Amino acid sequence: MDATAWDNKYAAADLVYGSPPNQALVEYATALPRGRALDLAAGEGRNALWLATRGWEVTAVDFSAVGLQKGRRIAEKSPKSVRDRLTWVHADVTKLSTEPGYDLVLVLYLHLPAEQRRRVIRSAIDALKPDGILMILGHHSLNIADGVGGPQDPEILYTPEDLASDVDGLGVVIRAEKRLRDTDHGTAIDALLLASRSPLGSGNERG
Numbered sequence: 001m002d003a004t005a006w007d008n009k010y011a012a013a014d015l016v017y018g019s020p021p022n023q024a025l026v027e028y029a030t031a032l033p034r035g036r037a038l039d040l041a042a043g044e045g046r047n048a049l050w051l052a053t054r055g056w057e058v059t060a061v062d063f064s065a066v067g068l069q070k071g072r073r074i075a076e077k078s079p080k081s082v083r084d085r086l087t088w089v090h091a092d093v094t095k096l097s098t099e100p101g102y103d104l105v106l107v108l109y110l111h112l113p114a115e116q117r118r119r120v121i122r123s124a125i126d127a128l129k130p131d132g133i134l135m136i137l138g139h140h141s142l143n144i145a146d147g148v149g150g151p152q153d154p155e156i157l158y159t160p161e162d163l164a165s166d167v168d169g170l171g172v173v174i175r176a177e178k179r180l181r182d183t184d185h186g187t188a189i190d191a192l193l194l195a196s197r198s199p200l201g202s203g204n205e206r207g
């Protein structure tokens, strides 16, 4: 889907992905000391806002102006200190050049053809501080046959092993696993990867 298609999707409903943050992010990041986070493909900003509410400085990037606008609008209900910790960036994440400065980089439910995905993963790793953590989470390739929801094009889904192979030579894999997620329509299957740029970050794992 291109940016216009995402704009249309976000324009059609109030909050397409709801306001609660992703549960895997909550499980993992609750134990991390707050710092600077980069949320790539942030959508309507549910995860960025949750992190900012917890004291993180967050840069939320997405190529959907409508998604970002919704994120900004929801954040307006938060205290000024939270709003001030959020920076919204309208950009294509496959074309970003990033500087190392982030303690946490998120790539949640971004589904792209493999070559573009690898480009995003490379900039995500480049954005990490030496002890920073990259979290990638999305619909597992098995989700089409055995799970519910999510994109139905196998070319843009991935396994934890695909993600681990994407970071090979660029960073250190901390965790690569299949995760089950309960939804109103049944159980969805996700792929999770936690990685760092150097072995320094692997000490950050919690849980």
Ligand SMILES: C[S@@+](CC[C@H](N)C(=O)[O-])C[C@H]1O[C@@H](n2cnc3c(N)ncnc32)[C@H](O)[C@@H]1O
Pocket: 003, 006, 017, 022, 040, 041, 042, 043, 044, 045, 046, 047, 061, 062, 063, 064, 067, 091, 092, 093, 094, 107, 108, 109, 110, 111
């Ligand atoms: C399924 S949504 C996930 C949003 C958010 N990460 C979440 O978990 O709520 C996928 C997002 O990826 C964004 N996206 C897709 N391709 C992109 C690209 N090349 N550059 C920036 N954003 C992109 C879309 O606009 C959309 O907001």
